[in-house]
Amino acid sequence: MYLKHLSLTNFRNYTRLEIDLPARISLLQGENAQGKTNFLEAIYYLATTRTPLASADRQLISWAAEEDVIPYARLEGLYTRGGEDHTLEMILVKERQPEGGSTATVFRRQIRLDGVNRRALDVVGKLNVVLFLPEDVTLVSGSPEERRRFLDVALCQIDPLYCASLSRYNRVVAQRNALLHQVREGRASPNQLEYWDEQLVKEGAYVLSKRLWATEKLNAHVSEIHPALTGEQERLVLLYRASVAKRPGKEILPVPDGRLEGRGSSGELAEPRLAEAFRRALQEARREEIARGVTIVGPHRDDLTLLVNGIDMTIYGSRGQQRTVALALKLAEVGLMHQQAQEMPILLLDDVISELDRQRGEFLLKRVSQAQQVLITTTDLRYYAPDFLASVALWR
Incomplete structure (x- = not known):
């Protein structure tokens, strides 16, 4: 199972993005606030219909689109599962409608699987993902x-x-x-x-x-x-x-x-x-x-x-123990999905290696390398060994 192509319009800081993704480990390197986390969030949102980083879906629509007559965001992914290709599309729309003497904002979301309108419940699980975040420690401390x-x-x-x-x-x-x-x-x-x-x-x-x-x-x-x-x-x-x-x-x-x-x-x-x-x-x-x-x-x-x-x-x-427990939980989640779906989920790692010591970082990278597709973000390539960097697709 892997995502072959991702298309974003007015999602977070992406006015427009079209990108082909390989079925291997990809490392996305860049400075803070360049959109690395938003990129992973988009994939996670497509797969689960929920965002772990916003309190409301309407926050996902780019500020740049607010001046449009009808502000909207669009996400589309082409993915392969079980040897078959499928498309998953989500459109988020803010509509301003008159209400009494003022204007009310109405938010709606449309979801399509292979071009057919679906409910959120119908598409969750079609594309399996596991997201690793530095904030995962709240699984334990929260x-x-x-x-x-x-x-x-x-x-x-x-x-x-x-x-x-x-x-x-x-x-x-x-x-x-x-x-x-x-x-x-x-x-x-x-x-x-x-x-x-x-x-x-x-x-x-x-x-x-x-x-x-x-x-x-x-x-x-x-x-x-x-x-x-x-x-x-x-x-x-x-x-x-x-x-x-x-x-x-x-x-x-x-x-x-x-x-x-x-x-x-x-x-x-x-x-x-x-x-x-x-x-x-x-x-x-x-x-x-x-x-x-x-x-x-x-x-x-x-x-x-x-x-x-x-x-x-x-x-x-301790904080270190809690972080280790959180990492074990996320890796167990990967194992559970693999066991039940008979395919490895797509793994999304948002700058988590920098939060781990060398031993745990190496352990994590070794485990996730078993997946068909892994997307990792980082601000600093020095956290990664030269042989690892030589084996991945590097995006800057």
Whole structure:
């Protein structure tokens, strides 16, 4: 799997870009603020329909296009997967429409796969990518939301059903929260929650089962990767902390040896057991949820605990340990995608080598060289060995 051609119009600082990309390692060298990160962001956005660097998609439209009658941005990629070529196109448009006595700005996005209009859910996973950023350390040091997003992005690229279920789950949470708020204010009956509880359980149990599955698979990868990064001195274990487990205390799933609570003899997660645990948790939390007006149990409140030699890195890890754990997680994500898709994802590395010591930098470059296509950005070629530079396509 690799991207053969990328076309950008009015995306970030790119007024116009047409570039052919080789199926090998490409190293993009340049000064800061020249658009290297924006280049990788464009590829990631095409593949996942989301940006990790902007709070809203409308921010992706170039400032230079703001003076146009209809400001817009366009991204198009020609990629090869399974020996077949496909095109993926996204158009972002800002339209100014009269509203009362003023003008309102309306944003819309159009997505096409092979020339046919598609929803975002229909194209996620068609082109698999893994993005490495210096900010990846927040996977460890940041909030639980960062770690949930990590699992969700990986799962959405390999399981379309998961992505659809997660989308429905998030909508149910929003609707249930609105109803809880009304119940708290006496404008609705608590009995009305029963329907939304079942919808929440239906989608939430599936989301939870797949996250537990992914945690187990990622554990298998980090058990090999993390010791290699630490000279066999440390061991990383991922534990999924589910808010629907017994409360209070929030039991951790899976258990440290990698088994999953609720596994059946077939090796599949016992989703009905998770659904029943979810129902019990909702019943126990009912009074508190009404008092607060929000849903306090479910996958949207879960976390991924990261233990190194039994110590929680999200709380007690040094900056160096946290960065190493984050690197192990991203490489495990690559392994998971490769395992499930039977093709290596496209790897995007945004100036991450400069954040690593020599040993870890060399380890990372050796691992990513197994991919069919790798795009790396840097401000300084001195971070790379001469033999590595001689083997890559160098862009300045």
